[in-house]
Amino acid sequence: MKPLRIAHVAPVATRIPPEKSGSVQTMTSLLTEGLVARGHDVTLFAPGDSITAGTLHAIYPHGYLHDETMWPWELYEMLNIAAAVERAASFDIIHYEAAYYPMSLAFSRLSATPVVQTLHHAPRPSEVALWRQYPDAPFIAISEEQARLLDGLNVAGVVLHGIDTKRFAFREQPDDYLLFLGRFTAGKGVLQAIEVARRIGVRLVLAAAEEAYYRQFVAPHVDGRQVVYVGEADFDAKVELYGGARALLYPVQSPEPFGLVLAEAMVCGTPAAALDLGAVREVVDDGITGGVFDDLEAMTAGLERVLALDRRHVRAHALAKFSVERMTDEYVAVYRKIADAAARLRHTR
Amino acid sequence: MKPLRIAHVAPVATRIPPEKSGSVQTMTSLLTEGLVARGHDVTLFAPGDSITAGTLHAIYPHGYLHDETMWPWELYEMLNIAAAVERAASFDIIHYEAAYYPMSLAFSRLSATPVVQTLHHAPRPSEVALWRQYPDAPFIAISEEQARLLDGLNVAGVVLHGIDTKRFAFREQPDDYLLFLGRFTAGKGVLQAIEVARRIGVRLVLAAAEEAYYRQFVAPHVDGRQVVYVGEADFDAKVELYGGARALLYPVQSPEPFGLVLAEAMVCGTPAAALDLGAVREVVDDGITGGVFDDLEAMTAGLERVLALDRRHVRAHALAKFSVERMTDEYVAVYRKIADAAARLRHTR
Numbered sequence: 001m002k003p004l005r006i007a008h009v010a011p012v013a014t015r016i017p018p019e020k021s022g023s024v025q026t027m028t029s030l031l032t033e034g035l036v037a038r039g040h041d042v043t044l045f046a047p048g049d050s051i052t053a054g055t056l057h058a059i060y061p062h063g064y065l066h067d068e069t070m071w072p073w074e075l076y077e078m079l080n081i082a083a084a085v086e087r088a089a090s091f092d093i094i095h096y097e098a099a100y101y102p103m104s105l106a107f108s109r110l111s112a113t114p115v116v117q118t119l120h121h122a123p124r125p126s127e128v129a130l131w132r133q134y135p136d137a138p139f140i141a142i143s144e145e146q147a148r149l150l151d152g153l154n155v156a157g158v159v160l161h162g163i164d165t166k167r168f169a170f171r172e173q174p175d176d177y178l179l180f181l182g183r184f185t186a187g188k189g190v191l192q193a194i195e196v197a198r199r200i201g202v203r204l205v206l207a208a209a210e211e212a213y214y215r216q217f218v219a220p221h222v223d224g225r226q227v228v229y230v231g232e233a234d235f236d237a238k239v240e241l242y243g244g245a246r247a248l249l250y251p252v253q254s255p256e257p258f259g260l261v262l263a264e265a266m267v268c269g270t271p272a273a274a275l276d277l278g279a280v281r282e283v284v285d286d287g288i289t290g291g292v293f294d295d296l297e298a299m300t301a302g303l304e305r306v307l308a309l310d311r312r313h314v315r316a317h318a319l320a321k322f323s324v325e326r327m328t329d330e331y332v333a334v335y336r337k338i339a340d341a342a343a344r345l346r347h348t349r
Numbered sequence: 350m351k352p353l354r355i356a357h358v359a360p361v362a363t364r365i366p367p368e369k370s371g372s373v374q375t376m377t378s379l380l381t382e383g384l385v386a387r388g389h390d391v392t393l394f395a396p397g398d399s400i401t402a403g404t405l406h407a408i409y410p411h412g413y414l415h416d417e418t419m420w421p422w423e424l425y426e427m428l429n430i431a432a433a434v435e436r437a438a439s440f441d442i443i444h445y446e447a448a449y450y451p452m453s454l455a456f457s458r459l460s461a462t463p464v465v466q467t468l469h470h471a472p473r474p475s476e477v478a479l480w481r482q483y484p485d486a487p488f489i490a491i492s493e494e495q496a497r498l499l500d501g502l503n504v505a506g507v508v509l510h511g512i513d514t515k516r517f518a519f520r521e522q523p524d525d526y527l528l529f530l531g532r533f534t535a536g537k538g539v540l541q542a543i544e545v546a547r548r549i550g551v552r553l554v555l556a557a558a559e560e561a562y563y564r565q566f567v568a569p570h571v572d573g574r575q576v577v578y579v580g581e582a583d584f585d586a587k588v589e590l591y592g593g594a595r596a597l598l599y600p601v602q603s604p605e606p607f608g609l610v611l612a613e614a615m616v617c618g619t620p621a622a623a624l625d626l627g628a629v630r631e632v633v634d635d636g637i638t639g640g641v642f643d644d645l646e647a648m649t650a651g652l653e654r655v656l657a658l659d660r661r662h663v664r665a666h667a668l669a670k671f672s673v674e675r676m677t678d679e680y681v682a683v684y685r686k687i688a689d690a691a692a693r694l695r696h697t698r
Contacts (some may be wrong), residue, residue: 059482069475074423075450079482101424106431110459126418133428135409327531 003040004335005114007033007084007091008054010046010188011099012076014063017051017131020234023260024120027161034162034328044089045084059083078103088113092339095140095331101127108137114342116140116156116335121277122257123149138338140331143279156335160282161258162327167235168267170315175230177203179245179270181238181261184214187254189275192296194221196249196273199300204249207233207241242268246307250274251296252286259283266290266318269311273299285321287291289314353684356433356440356462357381357403359395360448361425363412366400369583372609373448373469383511383677387591391693392440402481408432416522427452437462439686443679445491450476463691465489465505465684471627472498472607480501482602487687492628495606506683509631510546511676518586519664520592526552526577526596528588528619530610533563536603538624541571541645545622548649553598556582556590559599591617595656599623600645608632615639615667618660622648624673634670638663 010016010028017029028044029052035042036053044050050059059080064070077100084094085107094115098106100118116138122145123131131137131153138156141147145157180193190206197204203225206218210233216312222229233241242248248265255278262283272290274280284290291306293299320326355494359365359377366378378401384391385402385475393399398406408429413419426449433443434456443464445453451466465487467546471494472480480486480502486504490496494503529542539555552574558581571578582590591597597614604627609633612619621639623629635641640655642648669675 069473070479071475072450075452075455075479078427078452078455079479082459086458103424103427106424106427106455107459110456112433124418126420130419130424130428158695198485 001210001336003038003274004093004332005041006035006043006335006340007057007087007094008035008042008044008095009084009094009095009096009104010044010149011049012060012063012080013065013073013099014047015049015051016044016046024097026164027120028097030162030164030324031331034324035332038328040064040332043084045080057083057087060205071147074103078106085111085115090300093335095335102131102137102139105131105134105137108134114138114338116338118142118159118178119150120257122146122255128153138334140334142258145255145279145282149257156338157330159258159327159330159334161263162324163260163263163267163320163322165267165319165323166238167242169267170267170311172269172311174183174246174270174311175244177205177245179205179241179248179265180205181207181233181241181248181265182250184211184218186213186217187256188252190218191221191321192251192253192275193249194218194227195201195297196251196296196300196303198226200303202246203228205230205241205245207231207238228329238264239268242270243324245270246305247274247290250280251299252277252280255279263289263322267322269315269318271306271309271311271314273303273306275299285317289317289321350685353384353442353570353681353688354390354440355384355392355570355684356386356406356443357391357393358430358433358438358443358453359393359399360446361396361412362414362422362448363394363396364398364400365393373446375513376404376469377446379513379673380677380680383673384681387677387681389681390426392433392436406432406436416560423452423644427455430456434460434464442684444684451480451486453487453654454480454483454486463487463687465687467491468495468499468662469606477502491607491681492631494628494631498606505687506679508676508683510609510612510671510678511673512609512612512616512671514616514668514672515614517588518592519616519618519660521618521660523595523619523660524593526554526594528554528556528590528614530556530582530590530595530597530614533560535562535566536605538600538602539567540570540599541602541624542598543567543576545600545645545649545652547575548622549652551595552577554579554590554594556580556587561575563588575628587613588617591619593641596639596652597621599629600648601626601629603627605629611639612667612671615663616671618664620655620660620663622652622655622659624648634666638666638670 018025042054044052047058047063059279064073088111092120096117098117098119104117108115117138182188206229242265266289276292286292367374393401394406396412413422428454437460447466447468452605457464467489487503490507531537553579591614599652615638625641633639662691
């Protein structure tokens with residue numbers, strides 16, 4: 001099939017890929033490079049210090065995150081997506097990564113080429129109600145869970161994130177601890193992780209940035225033996241921690257549209273024990289790459305089963321499921337569907 | 350001449366006109382109704398509870414200011430201007446009132462009809478640098494002072510604001526006080542107003558909302574005799590205060606792109622004594638509707654001259670200068686200039 005001409009519109013907070021963290025920026029880079037590797041003609045609309053094998057279209061030398069003169073940031077985002085839409089005739093599809101909200105909707109009826117948006121959060125009902133002003137504008141959801149929230153909108157496809165699997169080393173023989181990695185918030189369920197680990201008597205390692213919630217609610221449980229706090233992990237430390245863990249605990253308390261740490265742990269061969277909320281059941285394959293439980297009771301009772309999973313099997317399954325190639329191919333399929341529908345519409349007019 | 354088909358895009362924070370205050374919303378309403386009165390075909394893009402003799406195009410039942418589910422507000426603004434641009438073929442000109450920043454720039458190359466923006470603040474150099482991505486997009490400045498700040502942009506015209514002059518009653522014989530009306534900030538010069546009033550020994554009435562700055566810096570000077578604080582004035586109280594004042598003191602310390610209180614006071618017949626900063630010299634006609642001074646020393650020395658000005662003359666001059674009719678006619682002239690240039694461009698292509 002003919003390669004696609006794709007405008008990939010990144011958030012302009014930081015360079016693509018980000019120097020440190022930034023899940024949306026990382027995913028944007030992986031997809032751009034994945035598309036280029038598949039032979040597509042990709043123009044990345046991103047800050048000028050971005051790095052890509054595609055064509056970089058930069059209207060700013062750098063992102064606004066560390067430049068306080070670049071304010072209000074919203075206008076920088078708007079002019080970046082506008083730059084793509086102004087060149088719509090050069091593309092078969094324009095894909096906007098909505099790190100904050102799908103401002104691309106405002107351009108969808110003004111573009112000669114279809115504009116599709118990927119959302120990176122779980123939208124509130126009031127947001128979705130507003131977006132219904134554009135019921136035809138295509139979204140690509142990052143999970144069925146998120147697709148369900150996009151009620152009344154045109155969800156053209158669901159594509160789970162891929163991750164840079166080669167950067168997550170496999171480790172067959174873990175150390176003797178469970179891992180909580182993420183942010184210290186009530187929604188992430190760190191207190192529940194502590195409870196489960198205590199009940200089964202296995203050491204729990206906590207890795208996250210120290211925040212007010214940590215000091216108030218978590219620190220009292222940290223004793224350096226049963227519950228160990230290692231601070232915030234950079235990328236290398238994170239991979240190390242995943243690999244050494246017998247399992248990742250993910251007793252999430254508020255629904256999330258994806259769960260990047262689950263995918264990352266599983267690619268390292270580490271099974272995940274998670275509560276069945278949000279997109280968890282889509283990311284973790286119960287009995288294969290981890291366990292999905294209804295409540296803490298069930299998680300505690302079922303943890304042995306998770307720990308007994310074959311780590312090579314976890315790794316292999318996760319490698320296939322979260323590869324950039326799989327993500328890229330699925331995005332391309334949705335792009336083609338949207339572009340073909342638009343072409344047919346132009347024809348019948 | 351043929352009436353113009355005008356899309357007037359309001360901010361969608363509140364209804365147009367606003368129930369209480371809101372200078373941008375008030376000016377938007379005055380211009381819309383002024384254009385309708387002149388026979389133009391005006392579509393006002395504004396919340397559904399707005400009131401206009403033109404055609405109301407509302408995509409929201411009400412503004413977001415008092416509805417916390419309508420968030421982030423930026424997207425509401427974007428979709429409102431998008432609604433106008435999507436209908437560009439129905440208009441000769443689209444006029445965006447940029448209450449915050451000119452997001453309309455993002456649409457300017459996507460619109461079949463010229464989009465012109467009026468800015469309502471004094472932009473920072475970093476903002477203007479960003480907007481230079483669109484050097485052809487026409488701005489209408491609200492003063493020469495603001496036009497000067499829009500360096501490197503296409504300033505198609507300068508139109509001073511009009512006000513609803515019939516709501517500002519003339520009073521020939523004032524009471525014996527000077528007036529400071531505005532906000533209690535260092536930039537507005539309230540402490541300087543107190544100093545001037547003290548030095549010439551005339552009572553000063555302060556009317557503004559009580560804020561931290563008031564309590565810390567202003568309240569120590571308020572004695573109920575020489576310096577009187579009357580709280581925040583609603584519209585009727587404001588007109589009453591203007592009319593009773595021998596002069597409005599406006600010893601502004603940071604430049605402003607307009608000075609609505611100056612215009613309002615002068616329409617009531619009350620001369621203004623102001624420091625020569627920002628747009629002051631454009632709004633106050635020195636020796637006719639007030640005095641414009643280089644510093645506090647000069648203002649103190651020259652205040653008698655301001656107090657001696659003929660209030661009927663101040664009123665008459667201000668009525669002509671700040672009428673909605675004058676503002677409307679000047680906007681129409683700029684609209685025609687922009688629309689004609691766009692038509693010529695289409696022709697030569």
